Amino acid sequence: ILSMTAVFYALGGFSCAYNWNIMWLDVLWLAPLVILGLELLVTQKKIATYYIALALSVLSNYYLSIMVCLFLVLYFVILLCELKKDERKGACLRFFGVSLLAGATGAVLLLPEIKMLSYTVNDGAGFPQAMTWYFNLWDELAHFCAGVEVVALKDHWPNIYCGAAIFLFVALYAMNRKIPWKKKAARLALAAFFLLSFANNYLDFVWHGFHFPNGMPARQSFLLIFLLLTMVYETLIHMEGN
Secondary structure: OHHHHHHHHHOOHHHHHHOOOHHHHHHHHHHHHHHHHHHHHHHHOOOHHHHHHHHHHHHHOHHHHHHHHHHHHHHHHHHHHOOOHHHHHHHHHHHHHHHHHHHHHOHHHHHHHHHHHOOOOOOOOOOOOOOOEOOOHHHHHHHHOOOOOOOOOOOOOOOOOOOOOHHHHHHHHHHOOOOOHHHHHHHHHHHHHHHHHHHEHHHHHHHOOOOOOOOOOOOOHHHHHHHHHHHHHHHHHOHHHO
């Protein structure tokens, strides 16, 4: 089951759209390790996996790492709510402390990159003045279907395909009696937030490091793919709950 879902992740819409641009692929395979490290950090107080994976992610590609870090904050809030109250303070200290340490490790590249970016044409791009919506939910969900052409250099469509069966498995996940409803509700809400982010220009601006991408839209789509496939995996290992 784990191998199957890993193949879906590796061959998802993001990989199909950006496989020619190999500088994105480091963070693609590091992101699951970073998220695993976060879970170990919160639930088992182990910091090594999280620190090493996040530091490598920042060093290999600062831009996609911005999106990974935004996801980590959102996912940490979910994990934090699942802890007992007396465990939350320690989890917060570990999360912020190790995250800052991983970011500091990447400073050897981050500081020169920040300086160089100040000279680019994108420097100083302001927050959008008016809210706009790129597309509606139904058109967006159609990009989970087979046969949809990937988008690499134009429009705002997210490359979120990871198997058309995702509709069935997410529905099974939502109805699974073996998975606590609080856990399901939080992760489904995060997935819905991703869909909202793809369609809204304000959220699109924030996800891309407070800049609009120059082509190659919705670059955080690999994180939604990963999130959905974790739901698929959990559904498959708890099939007796359906």
